[in-house]
Amino acid sequence: MLVFALAAALWGLGWLLGTPRRLRWAMIAALWVAAVAVNLLLPATSPLRAATGGDARVWLVLAMAAAAVWGYRAGLARLRARAVPPVATSAAFSEAELGRYARHILLREIGGPGQRRLKDAKVLVVGAGGLGSPALLYLAAAGVGVIGVIDDDSVDASNLQRQIVHTDQRIGMAKVQSAEIAMRALNPFVTVHPYQRRLDEAVAAELLAEYDLVLDGSDNFDTRYLVNRVCVAAGKPLIAAAITQWEGQISIYDPARGAPCYECVFPVRPAPGMVPTCAEAGVAAPLPGVIGSMMAMEAVKRITGAGEGLAGRLLIHDALYAETRVIGVKRRADCPVCGASLS
Numbered sequence: 001m002l003v004f005a006l007a008a009a010l011w012g013l014g015w016l017l018g019t020p021r022r023l024r025w026a027m028i029a030a031l032w033v034a035a036v037a038v039n040l041l042l043p044a045t046s047p048l049r050a051a052t053g054g055d056a057r058v059w060l061v062l063a064m065a066a067a068a069v070w071g072y073r074a075g076l077a078r079l080r081a082r083a084v085p086p087v088a089t090s091a092a093f094s095e096a097e098l099g100r101y102a103r104h105i106l107l108r109e110i111g112g113p114g115q116r117r118l119k120d121a122k123v124l125v126v127g128a129g130g131l132g133s134p135a136l137l138y139l140a141a142a143g144v145g146v147i148g149v150i151d152d153d154s155v156d157a158s159n160l161q162r163q164i165v166h167t168d169q170r171i172g173m174a175k176v177q178s179a180e181i182a183m184r185a186l187n188p189f190v191t192v193h194p195y196q197r198r199l200d201e202a203v204a205a206e207l208l209a210e211y212d213l214v215l216d217g218s219d220n221f222d223t224r225y226l227v228n229r230v231c232v233a234a235g236k237p238l239i240a241a242a243i244t245q246w247e248g249q250i251s252i253y254d255p256a257r258g259a260p261c262y263e264c265v266f267p268v269r270p271a272p273g274m275v276p277t278c279a280e281a282g283v284a285a286p287l288p289g290v291i292g293s294m295m296a297m298e299a300v301k302r303i304t305g306a307g308e309g310l311a312g313r314l315l316i317h318d319a320l321y322a323e324t325r326v327i328g329v330k331r332r333a334d335c336p337v338c339g340a341s342l343s
Helices: 002-017 021-041 047-051 056-082 086-092 095-100 102-106 111-120 132-142 157-161 175-186 204-208 221-234 287-304
Strands: 122-126 146-150 191-195 213-216 238-244 247-253 313-318 323-328
Touching: 086 111, 095 102, 102 111, 111 287, 122 132, 132 146, 132 175, 132 213, 132 287, 146 175, 175 191, 204 221, 213 221, 213 287, 221 238, 238 287, 247 287, 287 313
Parallel strands: 122 146, 122 213, 146 191, 213 238
Antiparallel strands: 238 247, 247 313, 313 323
16 A cells, blocks of 8 residues: 555655656656565565565566556557548548549559558659659659659650650640649649759759659659768668650668669669660650559559569569569669668
8 A cells, every 4th residue: 555655645746746657657667666676675574575565576567557557458459540440531632532542542552541651742853854754644643642742844845745745735845844733734633843963962962852862763863872872861661763765663762671773783873875765766755654664663663562563673674575574683782872771
């Protein structure tokens, strides 16, 4: 009774003084340790031992019972947190959104919780060209809540053969503004942040820090290596792809979760002229649509947790011969970007 009285007094005093609940429980735990010590160390004839139960086993049994109750409550709370009642989806979306995303919500791997994660996600797309065009449109259509797009170029007539986010009426307009118009027309429920500038060292770290996931559809190696370095430093997953003529490739680079980074797979950039640009070598019109759509698909899977992504695997698509192959890729211990963290 003495110990219980002291415990009640400590709890009440802590409540009156506004002591945090966790600290009050710590004081109760300290009192329990003292009661056990008294019963273990003092002789059986000690009045203090008698006043605190007379046997340490009483307190040990009491502690086991308290631990069982706490464990039950913690497990129940965890189960409740994981359970998503049907009304949660309705509360998260308007009626118009529920109708718009119905086909996603019907998918077992996405459902209401996955669609909610899409709505809460922030994705940055580097480049509003051939790869960025389909990726941006499908991210918007899928209901990704915040989509950023960075590009310093303007729409040219030669872009329209493959860059489907732009139109003839928007020739001369900044690509990010043209992309924003198309995305908002497709889905007014998403937020678009256009950045009309080149991604460089001055802004890369600060900009990427605002997003959960980065898609790189840039057309030059300087930007690709920069995006990779910043994503590794920030622990952000990177979905990067590239195309040329009839062939494209895509992978997820995420060393924070065991996958290699871009520089692990491509440690040495090609010599000038070895990998010509689309303007120099040409590109089949639907190819960026195929690979860019894969980028959006990998983003949706990564955000919702559906299926198996391309982390640790490089997908290579040869459109000319209708062949697709996937090869395994691993982290390199000597990678100057992520190798130092390789355990």
